[in-house]
Each structure stands twice: as structure tokens, then as C-alpha cells.
Amino acid sequence: MKAVSPKPMPKRFHQASWDEPVIFELNQPGARGVLVPEVESGIKQEVGDVAAKLPESLRRKSAPALPEMSQIHVLRHYARLSQENLGVDLNIDIGQGTCTMKYSPKVNDQLARSPKMADLHPLQDESTVQGILEVMWRLEQFLKEISGMERFSLQPGAGSSAIYANVSMVRAYHESRGEGAQRDEVVTTIFSHPSNAACAKVAGYKVITIYPDADGYPDLAALKAAVSERTAALFITNPEDTGIFNSKIQEFVQAVHTVGGLAVYDQANANGILGITRARDAGFDMCHFNLHKTFSTPHACGGPGAGASGVSPALVPFLPKPTIEFDSKRYRLDFDRPQSVGKIRPWYGVAQNILKAYSWIMSLGAEGLREVAEIAVLNNNYLLNKVLEIQGVSMPYAKGKRRIEQVRYSWEQLTKDTGIHSEEMETRMVDFGMHYWTSHHPYVVPEPMTLEPTESYSQADLDEYIAALKQVAGEAYTEPDTIRTAPHNSTVHQTNHEPFDKPDEWAVTWRAYKRKTQKQ
Amino acid sequence: MKRLGLIINPIAGIGGRVGLKGSDGVEIQQKALALGAQPQSHLRAAQALEALLPLRDTFELVTPPGAMGDTVARQCGFIPHPLPFSSWEEGNSTSAEDTIRAGRWMADHPVDLLLFAGGDGTARDIFAAVGTQVPVLGIPAGVKIHSAVFATHPRAAGEIAAAYVRGERLQLREAEVVDLDEETYRAGTVITRLYGYLQVPHVAHRLQNKKAPTPASESVRAESIAAAVIESMQPGWIYILGPGTTTRVIADRLGFPKTLIGVDVYTREGVVALDVSEARLLELIERHPAKIIVTPIGGQGFIFGRGNQQIGPRVIQKVGRENILVVSLSEKLNALKGEPFLVDTGDSSVDEMLAGYMQVIVGYWEKVIYRIAL
Numbered sequence: 049m050k051a052v053s054p055k056p057m058p059k060r061f062h063q064a065s066w067d068e069p070v071i072f073e074l075n076q077p078g079a080r081g082v083l084v085p086e087v088e089s090g091i092k093q094e095v096g097d098v099a100a101k102l103p104e105s106l107r108r109k110s111a112p113a114l115p116e117m118s119q120i121h122v123l124r125h126y127a128r129l130s131q132e133n134l135g136v137d138l139n140i141d142i143g144q145g146t147c148t149m150k151y152s153p154k155v156n157d158q159l160a161r162s163p164k165m166a167d168l169h170p171l172q173d174e175s176t177v178q179g180i181l182e183v184m185w186r187l188e189q190f191l192k193e194i195s196g197m198e199r200f201s202l203q204p205g206a207g208s209s210a211i212y213a214n215v216s217m218v219r220a221y222h223e224s225r226g227e228g229a230q231r232d233e234v235v236t237t238i239f240s241h242p243s244n245a246a247c248a249k250v251a252g253y254k255v256i257t258i259y260p261d262a263d264g265y266p267d268l269a270a271l272k273a274a275v276s277e278r279t280a281a282l283f284i285t286n287p288e289d290t291g292i293f294n295s296k297i298q299e300f301v302q303a304v305h306t307v308g309g310l311a312v313y314d315q316a317n318a319n320g321i322l323g324i325t326r327a328r329d330a331g332f333d334m335c336h337f338n339l340h341k342t343f344s345t346p347h348a349c350g351g352p353g354a355g356a357s358g359v360s361p362a363l364v365p366f367l368p369k370p371t372i373e374f375d376s377k378r379y380r381l382d383f384d385r386p387q388s389v390g391k392i393r394p395w396y397g398v399a400q401n402i403l404k405a406y407s408w409i410m411s412l413g414a415e416g417l418r419e420v421a422e423i424a425v426l427n428n429n430y431l432l433n434k435v436l437e438i439q440g441v442s443m444p445y446a447k448g449k450r451r452i453e454q455v456r457y458s459w460e461q462l463t464k465d466t467g468i469h470s471e472e473m474e475t476r477m478v479d480f481g482m483h484y485w486t487s488h489h490p491y492v493v494p495e496p497m498t499l500e501p502t503e504s505y506s507q508a509d510l511d512e513y514i515a516a517l518k519q520v521a522g523e524a525y526t527e528p529d530t531i532r533t534a535p536h537n538s539t540v541h542q543t544n545h546e547p548f549d550k551p552d553e554w555a556v557t558w559r560a561y562k563r564k565t566q567k568q
Numbered sequence: 569m570k571r572l573g574l575i576i577n578p579i580a581g582i583g584g585r586v587g588l589k590g591s592d593g594v595e596i597q598q599k600a601l602a603l604g605a606q607p608q609s610h611l612r613a614a615q616a617l618e619a620l621l622p623l624r625d626t627f628e629l630v631t632p633p634g635a636m637g638d639t640v641a642r643q644c645g646f647i648p649h650p651l652p653f654s655s656w657e658e659g660n661s662t663s664a665e666d667t668i669r670a671g672r673w674m675a676d677h678p679v680d681l682l683l684f685a686g687g688d689g690t691a692r693d694i695f696a697a698v699g700t701q702v703p704v705l706g707i708p709a710g711v712k713i714h715s716a717v718f719a720t721h722p723r724a725a726g727e728i729a730a731a732y733v734r735g736e737r738l739q740l741r742e743a744e745v746v747d748l749d750e751e752t753y754r755a756g757t758v759i760t761r762l763y764g765y766l767q768v769p770h771v772a773h774r775l776q777n778k779k780a781p782t783p784a785s786e787s788v789r790a791e792s793i794a795a796a797v798i799e800s801m802q803p804g805w806i807y808i809l810g811p812g813t814t815t816r817v818i819a820d821r822l823g824f825p826k827t828l829i830g831v832d833v834y835t836r837e838g839v840v841a842l843d844v845s846e847a848r849l850l851e852l853i854e855r856h857p858a859k860i861i862v863t864p865i866g867g868q869g870f871i872f873g874r875g876n877q878q879i880g881p882r883v884i885q886k887v888g889r890e891n892i893l894v895v896s897l898s899e900k901l902n903a904l905k906g907e908p909f910l911v912d913t914g915d916s917s918v919d920e921m922l923a924g925y926m927q928v929i930v931g932y933w934e935k936v937i938y939r940i941a942l
Contacts, residue, residue, distance in 0.1 A: 238936070245934070254933040262906060270937040273925035490899045 058516035061481040062537040064131035071125055072558040075115040081122055113559075132539040134483055140513045142431070142505060143477065143484030145454045145498025146241070146289050148317045148341035156344070156407045160400035170395040174380055180399055181379035185372045187356075187406045194417070195315070195335050196328030197358030201368045202397040207316040208243040209392055210336035210355030211283070213368055214312050215251040216389040217334065217359065218281045220366040221310065224387065231280040231309070237266040239288035239456075242488050244314055253280060259492075264292050264445020271303050279309035281333075286313060287320060289487065289498065290444075291428070291451035301331035310334065310363075316355075318342045319502060320425050320453030323418030333360045343405035354401035368392045423503035424453045427510060431455075431501050434514045438521045440465055444493050454500035456493050459521075463495045468524040468531050470495040475542065476523070476534035480516040570627040570733050572620075573679035573702075574648070575670050575694070577686035577709070578635035580609040584711040584877035587830060587845040603845070608914075609709035610640045612722040613685040616707045617644040619726025620733065627733045630679055632670045664693045671697025678702050681732050681769065683725060685709040688747040691717050695745045695764045703740055704766040705729060708912070713874055716743040717766045721912055728769055738769040790814050792932035793895050794821040797861060800893075801836045806852060808833050808887070810862035810876040814895050818861065831878040846880040853883060859891045860884065869904045871940065872922065873912030881915030889921060894928045894938075901928070901938060908941035 087095075099107065117125075135141055141149040159165065168177055188200045204210035215234070222231045234248035237258045245255045256274045261267040266288065275282075282304040286297055294300075301311040313327040313335035319342050327335040339345045339354035347353065359367060369388040370381035381396070412420065429450050435441055440462025443455055459470045470486050474497070477483050487496040501510060523530050535541065555561035579597050586603040620627075621644060629648040631637025641648040651673055667690060674682055675698040682702050684694050687710010694704055706718035707725040719725035732738055742765035794817045801807060809815050809832050819826030819834065826832050830843035833852055841848060852858070860879060862871050871894055872879060884892070894909075911922045923942040927935045 249933055255935070256927070257930075257934070257936040259901070259936060259938060260906065267937075267939075270925055270939065274927075274937045490902050492902045494905065 058480050058512060058519055061479065063134075063478075063481065063539050064128070065539045066128040066132060067539075068125065068128045068132065070558065071117075071122075072115050074117055074121060074125060076118075076121075077116055079116045079118050079121070081117060081119040134478070134481060136504070139481040140505060140509045141482075142499055142501040142510070142513055143474075143482060143497075145456070145485055145500040146317055147347065147485070148319050148338075148453075148500060148502055149347070150319070150344055150502040151504040152344050152346045152404070153408065153411070156404040157346075159407055160403050165400060165403055168399070170399075175378075178379055180403070181372055181381075182374075183403055183406045184396065184399075185374050185379055187402055187409070188372065190406075190409050191337060191356050191358060193414075194318075194322065194326070195337075195358050196326035197335060198328075198361045199364050199367060199371070200356050200358045201371065201392070202354070202356050202402055203368045203392045203395075204336070204355030204357055205393045205398060206340070206353035206355050207241070207336065207338040208247055208355075210316075210338070210357045211243050211247040211314065212251065213355070213357045213389065213392045214283075214334045214336055215247050215253065215281075216368075216392070217357070217363055217366040218310050218312065219251060220387065220389050221363055222280055224366075227308070231278055233276075233278045234281050234283055235271065235274050235279060235304070235309075236283045237285070237288060238492055239266070239290055240283065240285035241289070241314055241316060244283035244285065244312075248283060260290075260445065264290050265294055265296065266300065268296055268299055268303065271300060275304055275307045275309060277307060279304060279307050281310040281312050283312045283314060285317075286315065287452045287454075289454070290446075290456045290493075291320075291454040291500075292446045292449065293452055297330050305331070316341055317453070317500075319500075320421055320428075322421040323414065324421055327358070328360060333363060334358065339401050339405040344408040345401040345404040352398045352401060354398040354405065370396065372396070420503045421453075424501070427501040427503065427505060428453050428455065428499075430507070431499060431510050431514070434510070435499070435517065438514075438518050439525065440521055441497075453502070454498060456487060457497045457499065458493050459495040459497060462521060462524055466524040466528050468528050470497055472531050472534070473497070473520055473524065476520045476531045477516060478535040479537040480519075482513060482516055484517075570681075570735075571649075571679045572627050572629050572729060572733065573674040573682040574613070574617075574629060574631040574637045574641060575667060575674075575682065575684040575686075575690075576609055576613045576631075576635065576637050576640060577667055577684070577690040577693075578607055578609060580686035580690055580710040581612075581877075582607055584608070587843055587878050604847075607635075609685045610635065612707055612709040613637075613640050613683075614644055615722035616683065616685070616719075616726035616729065617641065617646065619723060619730050621645055623730055623733050627680075630674065630677075632666070636666065636670060664689070667693040668697045674698065675701040681705060681729060683707060683729055685722075688712040688715050688745070691715045691745045691766070692747050692763050695766055698766070700742065700765065700767045702767070703732075703769055705768055708874075711875075711877065712748055714746045714748065717745060717768050720910055732769055740767050740769055742766070743768040787817075789897055789931055790817040791821065792934075793897075793929055794818040796929050796932045796934075797893060797895060798822060798836075803836060804857065806833055806835055806840055806856040806858045808849060808853075808858055808860045808879060808883070810860070810879060812863035812875075814863040814897060815861055818895075831876060844878060846878050846883060849878060849880075849883045850886070853886050857891075858887050859893055860887050861893045861895060863895050864900055864904075864909060869907055870910045870912065873910075873914065877914075881913040881918035884913060884918050885915075885921070889926075892922075892926070894926055896928050896930060898930045898936070901930070901936065908939040910941055 136149050136151060168180060184202055191200045204213050222228045232254055233256055234253040235256045236244045248255050258266050258270045258274060286294055304311045310333040313332040315327060315335050316338040318337060335358045337356045339356060340347050345354060365387040366389055368391060369385040370383045373380050373382045432451055432455050435457060436443060440459055442458050442461060444458050459473060463469055474484050484497050484499060487493060487498055555564050582600040582605040583596060586600050586605045624646055629641055629646050631641055631648045632651045638648055638650060651670060671694050679702055682704045684690055685707040690710060691706055704717060705725055705728055707722050708718045719728055745763040745766055747763060793814060797818050798821060809819060811830060816826045824834055824839050827843045832842045833840040833844055862876060864871050911919050913919055920942060923940050925937050926940055928938045930936050
């Protein structure tokens with residue numbers, strides 16, 4: 049028998065391309081997926097007119113404008129959409145740096161979908177939901193141990209929600225000391241996640257941003273020039289998006305404490321430091337985790353995520369309410385918290401994701417968590433060495449130093465040599481079933497690329513990604529037009545970004561789309 | 569022995585302090601002199617030559633007679649090799665033709681590096697004369713410095729030239745020669761044209777970047793910067809608004825006219841004076857508490873001394889560091905790639921006073937801390 053010749057590296061790829069319309073365009077008037085049977089006459093007699101029993105305010109005046117479709121057309125539509133996709137379950141998804149796209153074990157999804165979880169209702173009496181309350185309470189104990197903080201709230205719906213909870217607590221803290229009006233500034237850094245600046249502004253704070261020093265560290269001297277009696281808090285991501293280990297983080301905390309401000313640690317992505325460093329040990333007053341990054345619950349295309357806000361003893365009174373308390377016999381919700389900032393979102397948190405994170409931590413144990421960080425850092429530094437062998441790429445800042453769990457690279461040299469920009473490289477990567485993220489806008493690092501391999505990928509996976517990246521970089525030097533005209537193997541060709549700046553051309557619902565297109 | 573060429577445009581920059589936005593053309597030059605302008609370029613050339621003085625026996629300095637080089641060179645302690653032209657004499661006004669003639673001679677009898685002192689107009693003449701035949705480096709001495717062929721400071725030009733003379737391997741790269749049409753510039757419209765490229769020795773961070781453009785999508789943020797500035801305006805104060813598209817939005821939002829490249833003065837209620845000179849500013853700040861609002865010019869990172877020379881060192885000193893508002897789109901900061909802001913007021917004690925960390929308004933309720941280098 050003749051051996052099958054080995055597959056080429058990088059692998060050939062062509063994305064499923066169905067040119068699938070929006071589901072509203074598949075509307076077939078009269079088509080039905082389910083024919084609901086008539087109510088039996090006996091039941092009808094007993095119950096009477098059900099619609100009449102509904103309050104007037106809940107009754108529709110007209111039928112909803114939903115698409116009319118048969119079951120198979122609905123199934124086909126969503127099956128096709130699921131194929132017109134990239135992601136961690138399909139391929140090597142290490143290009144979404146800072147997002148921590150790790151494998152989400154399916155067993156955790158199964159747990160969250162089990163009737164024991166799915167049939168719960170948040171309005172049930174707490175005596176009937178002791179199980180999920182125990183999971184929430186125990187997850188809080190884990191997060192306390194991981195961060196060194198005194199207490200956590202699992203209520204935030206995602207990372208930004210947790211940052212907003214923290215900003216709200218900062219305000220409540222200063223107001224309780226009579227300094228609320230005086231302290232109207234929040235300091236952050238340019239390589240911190242922009243949600244820190246955004247949430248602070250939404251909460252009514254003026255934002256001062258620190259640029260990095262020549263080595264790429266947040267500039268301590270600039271921070272000292274920024275803080276004053278007006279400083280409410282420092283909100284800093286650590287490690288920052290550059291992946292550089294900040295050995296001076298304690299001095300940052302001290303500089304803020306010296307003027308009476310609070311130090312708040314964005315560790316949404318704590319993947320490089322689990323079991324290695326702790327926020328409270330560095331002196332921070334607050335921190336937050338994204339359960340959908342570090343703790344593996346899926347990102348789910350923008351939601352629902354889950355956030356967790358942690359605080360030092362002095363800030364416990366201000367936590368969102370209710371908190372979950374345990375008296376060694378039963379778990380209860382504590383609403384009697386007069387200094388609390390109140391609710392951050394409805395109910396008690398995204399319970400399914402809390403369960404997934406709990407399950408993930410339980411499956412690993414303390415040593416397992418540390419191993420996650422160690423492998424993530426090892427993977428990242430393996431990748432870093434290989435990527436830097438590619439022509440045209442560089443790693444700005446902190447020359448000769450390794451990185452923690454991610455790297456922000458620069459294709460500046462490649463752009464100078466070939467005229468190909470990082471966004472074009474990124475688009476060409478899609479032809480290999482992969483992609484990468486550049487950075488937040490506006491770019492601080494020129495022609496950026498941010499890679500974060502996490503602990504989930506094998507050496508062979510990393511090698512395959514590097515092979516694709518190397519091929520694309522090579523094409524920039526030898527056949528740049530292949531890149532300029534990419535993607536060639538993907539669902540959608542190049543998109544026009546211009547309407548992003550024109551609100552008149554935005555339509556986030558089918559109804560808005562119809563209204564705006566008919567107007568023309 | 570290495571040969572270093574030096575060409576000074578003696579009238580470069582005389583339009584700046586008197587608010588004329590350039591010095592091209594005899595009529596403007598005479599107007600500038602009538603307004604009391606003092607030639608500046610020979611002083612800037614001297615600053616560059618100082619860095620070369622310790623090396624003077626190791627290279628040959630080639631320069632035209634009189635104000636185009638020889639006079640300053642001798643004052644600085646050099647014994648230059650004269651160009652074989654006798655028509656230039658001390659005190660004579662010189663024209664673009666003179667610059668081109670001297671440049672051609674230096675290309676035909678090649679120098680190893682040609683230093684010239686002037687602005688964008690002079691850079692255009694040098695380009696016309698030498699093209700990419702010899703390496704060139706500009707000593708910033710003009711009003712308009714948009715081309716990427718200039719060192720960040722006269723001293724830096726001298727240091728790069730010194731490194732060249734010492735035989736350090738410096739990378740050569742083609743750098744843009746850009747100029748504005750002065751006629752339309754004075755009328756308030758910026759029309760930048762690329763004239764060509766000069767071979768320029770490259771030392772990172774010592775050359776000026778080509779000015780970065782401001783895409784239309786940034787206009788919303790410029791508006792939010794303006795809103796922040798206007799919110800902070802207090803009655804009784806005057807506000808000195810430097811040139812720049814970002815500062816112009818402030819005037820637009822106030823509903824007041826603004827000259828595009830002039831320095832204009834306002835109160836919250838209205839216009840105090842448009843297109844002022846340094847002398848007029850000094851007068852105004854005698855009578856009113858004042859704040860200065862400036863923006864870095866394009867990708868260069870200069871907040872004083874480029875395009876806003878009317879806000880001279882005495883004005884800055886009197887107004888005080890605490891009353892300077894720097895506004896900038898964050899793109900412009902990012903384009904500096906971590907390099908600090910630069911100042912070149914013409915008075916080193918004022919430059920020193922400005923150095924250090926400064927708050928920069930980048931949006932409504934948004935500031936960054938940025939460093940001003942000495």
C-alpha cells in the first residue's frame with residue numbers, strides 16, 4: 049500500500065463559504081417550523097380565554113415581524129453560520145492577544161446545561177438553591193486565595209462591568225471619607241485595557257493616562273507627576289498589553305497611596321501569574337478577574353462573560369449587594385449592607401459561568417493553576433523566539449527581556465521594506481484559518497500584532513501558526529500583491545471601514561436596516 | 569581629509585518673530601526688516617558649528633563668502649576654504665539663485681556632507697542644486713520647517729555632522745523635502761507639496777519626522793478637546809492660541825475666526841487680536857492674565873519654536889509654565905513613538921523651564937502626562 053504523502057505546512061485551508069443571508073431575508077410567508085396543535089376542548093373549557101387573562105400591557109397589538117421558516121431551513125442557516133467562523137474549537141486561536149483564548153472544556157458546558165443548573169430561577173427561595181449558592185461562595189474563597197483580597201463580588205456581568213463596580217466602590221470609599229468631590233481624577237496607563245479609562249469616565253472621573261518610559265514600563269516619574277490630592281485611584285493592567293513584567297509595581301501602588309488614592313489592579317487576564325504573584329501582596333486595594341479569560345469560561349462572541357471584583361478589608365462595606373454569606377450550616381444572600389454601591393447587574397451574577405469557572409478550578413487544583421501559568425509563559429516565550437526569527441518583525445521595548453504570557457510585536461520594519469501593513473498581514477492570515485489582533489486604537493506600537501498562546505496549545509500547534517505567519521511575511525517581500533488582495537480562501541472579502549465613522553450608515557437591527565435603506 | 573560644506577541662507581527665518589509666516593521673496597524680506605526683524609540663521613548656524621569646533625583640524629570647511637557662511641565660520645574659529653565666487657559680499661542680500669549656485673558647486677566638487685541653515689524654502693533650493701548627489705543635513709533656521717531633512721535642533725545638526733567627520737558609520741536615508749505655498753499659507757490655506765528627497769545621515773531621534781496628517785475621523789476627538797478647553801476658560805483671562813488644526817477647532821467651537829497659521833488671542837467673550845507678533849503679545853500680557861494654548865506640530869513633537877515663533881521666550885516666561893495648555897490628538901503623541909516633546913524657543917533658560925512632565929489634553933476629561941525634553 050502506498051503511504052499518503054504528508055500534509056503541507058502550513059495546511060491548505062478553505063473556509064466554508066455559503067454567502068448566507070441575514071435570517072430575515074430567508075422569510076417565506078406561510079412557512080412554519082412547528083405547528084402548534086389546537087388546545088383540547090376539555091382544557092379550553094376549564095381554562096377559558098388565556099389571552100384575556102394576560103394584563104392589557106403585556107398583550108401585543110400586532111403579530112411580531114419574525115421570519116417564517118421551516119425547521120430544516122433554520123437548522124441549515126445556523127449550521128452554515130457556524131462554519132463561516134474561526135476560533136479555538138476550529139483552529140489555532142493564539143492571535144487574539146490579551147483575550148486569553150484558551151480551551152473551554154466541554155464537560156463544564158455540560159454541567160452548566162444540566163437541568164440541575166438550567167432549571168434554576170433566581171427568584172427561588174434561597175433554601176431551595178443552596179447548591180449554586182455554595183458554588184458561588186466557594187468560588188469566592190478560591191479567588192480570595194488566588195489574589196489575597198478580603199472579599200469578592202461575582203455579580204459583574206463581564207470585565208468592564210467589574211471595572212465599573214470597582215470605580216463605583218472607589219467613589220463610595222472617598223465619599224465615605226468626605227473626599228468625594230475633591231478626588232475627581234483617575235490615573236491609568238496607555239497599555240492598560242481601555243475599559244479602565246472608559247469606565248472611569250462613565251463614572252464621572254477625569255482620566256489621566258501615563259505613557260511608557262523608554263524601556264516600555266509604565267513611567268513611574270510620570271505617575272508621580274500625575275498624582276495629587278485630586279487622585280481617586282490608579283487603574284492599571286498588570287502585566288500590561290506588552291507582556292512585560294513590571295518589577296516596580298509596588299512603587300506604583302505606593303505613589304498612589306502617598307496621596308491618599310486607591311490602587312486598582314486590572315487582572316482580567318491573570319493567565320501568566322496564577323499561583324505566582326498576588327494583587328494584595330503588591331499592596332493593591334482592589335482587583336478584578338474575567339472568568340471568561342483566565343478561568344476558561346467561554347467568551348461566547350461577546351457575552352455572556354463573567355467578572356469578579358475583589359477588595360481589601362477597608363473596601364468590603366462598599367461591595368455590590370447582595371453578598372453570599374455562610375454560617376457553617378446554610379448559605380444566604382445578605383442585602384443588609386447600608387454602604388454598598390448597590391446592584392451592578394440583575395440577580396447574583398452569570399450563574400452558569402460561575403459554575404464553569406468553579407468546575408475548571410476544581411479540575412486543576414492549586415498546583416494545576418500554577419502549572420497553567422507556567423505553561424502559558426513557556427508557550428509564549430517559545431513562540432516569541434520563533435516569531436523573532438521571521439524577517440521584518442520586532443519586539444519593541446525592554447530589549448533582551450522575556451515576556452510573561454503575551455507579546456505586542458511590531459511589523460514596522462516589514463512595512464518599511466515592503467509597504468505591507470500589519471492589518472493586511474492579519475487579513476492574509478485568515479487564508480490559513482487563523483488570524484491575529486493588532487492592538488487597541490490608536491496604535492502606540494507601530495504596525496502592531498499581539499499574540500497570546502495560553503496553555504492550551506501544543507508545540508506542534510505553535511509551529512503550525514508560526515509556519516503560516518512566516519509564509520505571509522515571506523509573501524510580503526516576494527509577492528506583496530497576494531497579501532494586498534487577501535483574503536482569497538475566506539467567506540467575506542475585504543470590508544469597507546469607512547461607514548464606521550458614519551452613524552447614518554449604522555444599522556444594528558433588521559428594522560433599522562430596512563428603514564435606513566428605504567429612505568434612500 | 570573630509571570636506572564639509574556649509575551654506576547659510578542669511579535671511580531665513582526673519583519673517584517668524586514678526587508674524588509673517590515665511591521669508592520667501594524680496595518684498596516679504598523687506599517688510600520683515602521694516603517690522604524690526606533681526607536675522608537669525610547665522611546664530612543657528614553658529615550653534616551647529618560649535619559642536620564641530622573641537623574637530624576643526626580634521627576636516628575642511630567649504631563655504632561661500634560673506635553672510636552665506638564665511639563670516640560666521642570665521643567668528644566661530646574656523647578658517648574656511650572659500651568658494652571661488654567673488655560677487656557675494658558682506659551685507660548683500662542673497663537670493664535663491666545664490667543658494668542654488670553654491671549648492672551646484674559643492675555637488676560638482678563633492679563635499680562629504682553639506683550642512684545648510686534655512687527653512688523649507690532653502691531645502692527646496694538645495695534639492696534643486698544637489699538632488700541626491702551628496703549627503704545633506706539641514707540646520708533648522710527658517711519659519712517653515714516641515715521637511716524631514718532637518719535636525720531637531722541646530723546643536724543636534726552639529727553633533728550629527730561631528731559624528732560624520734569622525735567617520736562613524738551613519739545610515740543615509742532619503743528624506744522628504746516638503747514646502748508650503750507661502751502665498752496661500754498667508755491667506756490661511758495649507759497646501760503642502762513634496763518637492764523631492766535629499767540623502768540625509770540618519771541618527772535615530774535627531775531628525776524631524778515629516779508632519780503627520782490628521783485624518784477626518786479624528787475630528788470628533790478634536791471637538792472634545794475643544795470642549796474641554798472651553799470649559800476651563802475663565803473670565804478676565806486672555807487665551808493665546810497657537811497655530812494648528814487642533815487649536816483651530818477651539819476657535820471654531822467658540823464661534824470666533826482663527827488664522828490658520830497665525831497666533832491669535834481671545835477671551836471667552838470674543839477676539840482680542842488676530843495674527844499677532846511677539847511684540848504685540850508682550851503688550852497684551854502686560855495688561856491681562858494669560859494662558860497659552862499650543863499643539864505639537866505634526867510628527868515633530870515641537871510645542872514651541874516651530875511654526876509658532878511669535879510666542880517667543882519672553883512671552884512664555886511671563887505667562888508661566890502653569891498657564892500653558894498643551895492640546896493634542898493622541899495619534900500625534902503615538903506618532904512620536906515614545907520620544908518626548910521638544911522645545912526650541914531660542915532662549916535656553918526658557919527651554920529648561922519648560923522641560924519635564926506636562927499634562928496634555930487629548931479629549932474631554934482626558935489628559936495624558938507627557939515629557940518635554942531639554
